[in-house]
Amino acid sequence: MNCIERIVLFILKVVKDGYQWRKYGQKVTRDNPSPRAYYKCSFAPTCPVKKKVQRSMDDDGVVVVTYEGEHNHRSTMQEVRYALAHESEISSTTERRFDSPKLDEVLVEQMATYLSKDPNFTSELAAAISSKILEVETF
Numbered sequence: 001m002n003c004i005e006r007i008v009l010f011i012l013k014v015v016k017d018g019y020q021w022r023k024y025g026q027k028v029t030r031d032n033p034s035p036r037a038y039y040k041c042s043f044a045p046t047c048p049v050k051k052k053v054q055r056s057m058d059d060d061g062v063v064v065v066t067y068e069g070e071h072n073h074r075s076t077m078q079e080v081r082y083a084l085a086h087e088s089e090i091s092s093t094t095e096r097r098f099d100s101p102k103l104d105e106v107l108v109e110q111m112a113t114y115l116s117k118d119p120n121f122t123s124e125l126a127a128a129i130s131s132k133i134l135e136v137e138t139f
Contacts, residue, residue: 017065018075019043021051032057047072080106 021039028035034055041047049069056062074082115121 018077019049019071020076029054034060041071043071043073043076076106077110080110 019041020043022042023037023039025038026035027038032054034057036052036054039051039053041049041051047069049067049071051068052066054064056064115125
């Protein structure tokens with residue numbers, strides 16, 4: 001069963017939705033001066049999902065993302081949540097596999113995303129880094 005889902009997002013440097021994508025094309029359409037980019041899901045080779053990404057004609061600060069199809073696998077975020085929720089079951093039946101660089105990368109990216117939204121964290125981190133720099137410079 002295929003579904004088409006249209007999502008309007010405010011522009012970020014990269015539009016992230018929890019899946020990995022491979023760009024396979026780009027073109028300028030007649031009705032919009034911004035190019036439209038075409039992507040295929042690359043997380044699972046058999047996944048049929050495609051997406052189109054293009055800036056809105058009415059507002060350059062908005063990106064329109066159109067998804068076609070349904071994923072036949074979990075997103076990266078769903079995989080992490082599942083692994084963390086079932087950690088005891090997984091580690092009791094098999095060796096612990098959470099020491100993979102890919103999982104570490106996903107966890108760091110997820111933590112950075114959540115922490116960067118907290119204005120107190122950002123200012124405290126900047127103050128801590130500044131104080132360490134000053135300590136190093138005084139030696």
